[in-house]
Structures are given as structure tokens and as C-alpha cells.
Amino acid sequence: MKRIYAFFLLLSLLTLASCSNKNAAGEPKKIAVIVSTLNNPWFVVLAETAAAKARSLGYEAKIFDSQNNTALEADHFENAISSGFNAILFNPTDADGSIANVSKAKAAGVPVFCMDREVNSTKAATSQILSDSYSGCIAIGKYFVKKLNKKGKYVEILGLVGDNNTWARSKGFHSVADHYPGLKMVAQQSADFDRNKAMEVLESILQANPDIDAVFCGNDAMAMGAYQALFAAGKANHVQVFGFDGADDALQSIKEGKIKATGMQYPKIMAETAALYAQEYFKGKRDFPQKIPVAVELVTAENIKNYISN
């Protein structure tokens, strides 16, 4: 009988130990935050929020910058696994190229929670918490068609061609705009999510197409660049610009009437959810939704007061 009590006591202690924030050596569990780049303020917010949330839950957290380089990302994964990190909160550099890294962590028993960007696999990551870019751009597409009254010429400026978000946004937008034959896309070009590149791209497009009515951009940085190009060409008052992200300068521009709309994403919600999922994993949960969308809200002149205070 004593043996049975001892067994249950041991089992209870082991269960308690597995639920605690500490590892076997009694030190706090460690969470690695690996992000595609810290060269973009949006990803800085994502990374810092994830690390801060992990720390607030009682874990050690360290941020790794992959500098948009899958080889460097692979090094970070090797490092995180060999250094005994207990979970990885991950913003992938490449939807296909990052799968191998996530699989390596899985094989080593380290759960990976993707944030914002996805990997093209439903078997590798423990869960993927993703901005619902497609649905957000359907909302922008509807507003775009209404504002152009179903007719006009427009330009689309795409983000990184190899990034899933680029195409999710483009497809969401086109799933609405392409139903209207009066709307004609005269140019579609990539500017890599970069403000200066978008400005140069639009300057060049305007030479061949000076009579456009609108520009749809895959992010707000490019929308701001496009606006600059239009302003320099004296067309800012006639051409409507649409972005995506919910960046502060774009919100201010919507308030000032320079930009028509954007899609408000919530990097903080994604980062905090990823950290909370890691905690639930440590407590024993395993049935996570494979891909969970985070809603993107349409921001326009009509509702900008909800998103900006001054």
C-alpha cells in the first residue's frame, strides 16, 4: 500500500514539475523568439511583444534576428535547440524554406509557434497564429470598388514575391475587384514592401500611365511611397491610395485625407497569443489549432477616430 502512495506522490510531483515555469535544473524555462528581420519596425513590435509576454509569464526570453536570411535562421534554430530553449516563437523568413528549421525543432521536441507569417506545412509547427490578410484585403477590395464607383484604371504594387502574405493580400483584393469589368489594372509590380522602391516603381509606371485613378499597395510603407510619387507628380488629389498594415503614419495620412484606407493588423495580439500558447504547451496542452487567423479591420476616413487619438 505504501508503494502505491509513493507512486502517486511521485506522479503528482512530476506533474507539478511539468506545469511549473522552471526546467529540470530549477531555472526558468527558456523561450526563443526568432524573427525574419528587425530592420522593420513592425517586426520589432512583434518580437519585443512576444519576448515581453514570455518574460511576464515567468520565462527567460531571447530575440534572434534572421535578417531575412534562411541560412542565418537555420543557425538560430540550431543554437536554440542545442542551448536548451523549451519553445520557439517564430516569424518565418520563407514559407517553404523555413519548414526544415521548424521540423528540426519538432524532431528535437521543441514546440514552434509561428507568428504572422506561415510555413507551407500543417505538420511542422505546433500552431500558426496568422494575420487574416486575405479577408482584410477583401474588405479593402469592397471599399476600393465603392470609392471608384466600379470603374477606373489602377495600379497594384505587390510586396515580396516569395512571401505568402503578398499573395494572400493580392488574391483577397482581386477576389472583389476582378468582378468589375469597368476596373482595369494597368500595371502590377513588386516593390518588396519598401517605401522608396514603391516610390520609384510608381514614378516609372506613371510615365506610361499618367491617367490612373487608384493605387492598391500590399503594405502601408509602399502606400506612403506611392503617395510621395503622386504628390511629386501633382496627382495626389486625383489618385486614391490604399494600403495595408495599420502603421501610424498611414493612419495619420487617412485622417489627413491623403490615403483612403488600410487594413489594421494586430502584431501584439499575435505575439501575446503565441507566448500564451507556449505556456499552455508547457502545462500539457497538445491539441492546438493548426492555423488560427487574427482578424484584420478596415480603417477608413469614416472610422479613423477609433484608431487614432489626435
Added chain:
Amino acid sequence: MKKFLKYFAALVIVLFVGYHSVYFKKLNEVQANTPSGKINTTAYTRTFWDKKLLPSLNKAISLDQLIGMLHTDPENTFKKYSNALGIGELKYFMVKAEGSVKQVGDNDLTVTLATDNKTVKIETEYVYGNAVRDASGLINRNEFDNTSDFNEISAGINKIIREEVLPDFKRTVKTGDHITFTGAIEMNKKFLNLSDIEITPIQLKILK
């Protein structure tokens, strides 16, 4: 002679095994028979519409009642009646109501609700988005490995509405008609706006 028979038998066996080990087929035949692993979203959407969505519409909440509850106790009303498949402030409700047509616009219908004189809009042109799919609460996101398949369900539902629900109705409806409708609405829980309600229709009926 014995040696010859032995070699002949061995040759027959090799030819027999070889013939049955290798076969040739046209590539297009193989591709046609290979399962892609992708859900047939068109068939899925049709089955969902006929077998799940339409039979569930009697569970839709009365729009007047919902507006009243959202005024008095939004937190509990969202908790009890809204659906959403992801994280965030956008939530969806399945609603039904009766009212009279105040205005027939190019893109929507303005309807005065029968019970409290409030006006709402029914979308008749820009039927896009996830309102119906998500308001139904009948689809499990985890059934879909692929995000684009999941999005195609919404696109398929909206196509049925645009092509099968709206054309006859739009042709005949006019100002002053008394109508009943069932549909889906999207609400932002954080920035609740009850003065500008838009309904994506699923069923529309003119009572005259």
C-alpha cells in the same frame, strides 16, 4: 538437354516476373487518378449550403431583439450569440427580421424594421467576405489544412448568394414592399456601431 531446359525455365521465370513488374501508362491517366489531397470546395460549399446552412436558419436571432440586447448587455450578447473562427474583435451573428423597403439602391436595400422603425441595409451588390461562413458557426477551421481552400468556402457561399438568391429578388423588389429576410452581420466588438448595420442576405422573401 537438361541444361537447356534449366536455362529455358529460368528465362521464362525472368520474363514473367519482369513483365509483371513493369507497366506503362499515359501520364495524363495517372494524373487524373491521383488524389490531390485538396478538398473539392465547390461540392463542399453546395452540401454545406443545402444540408447545413439552410436547415439551421430557424435558429437565427431576431434582429430587433439582438439590437436591444447589444444596447443593454453587449458583453453577454456577444458571448451568447456571436461566432468567429479566429482571434480578434470582428464577430458574426445570424439574424432574421421583417420590414418594409424604404429605398432600393444600386448597391443595397434600405429596410425599415417592422417593430422599432430602425433602418438597416441589405447588401445586394458587394456580397463578399466571411460573414455567412463564420456567422453560421457550422464550419470547423481544422477540417482545412489549406488556408486557400478555407477561403474558397466563403467565396463559394457568396457566389451562390449573388447568382441564386439575389437576381430574382432584385428584379421584383420595389419601394414599399413588405419583406422578410435572414442573413449574417459582422460587428466589431470593441468599436460597436449599431447605427450602420449591413446584412449579407441568405434568404429574402417579398410578402407585398
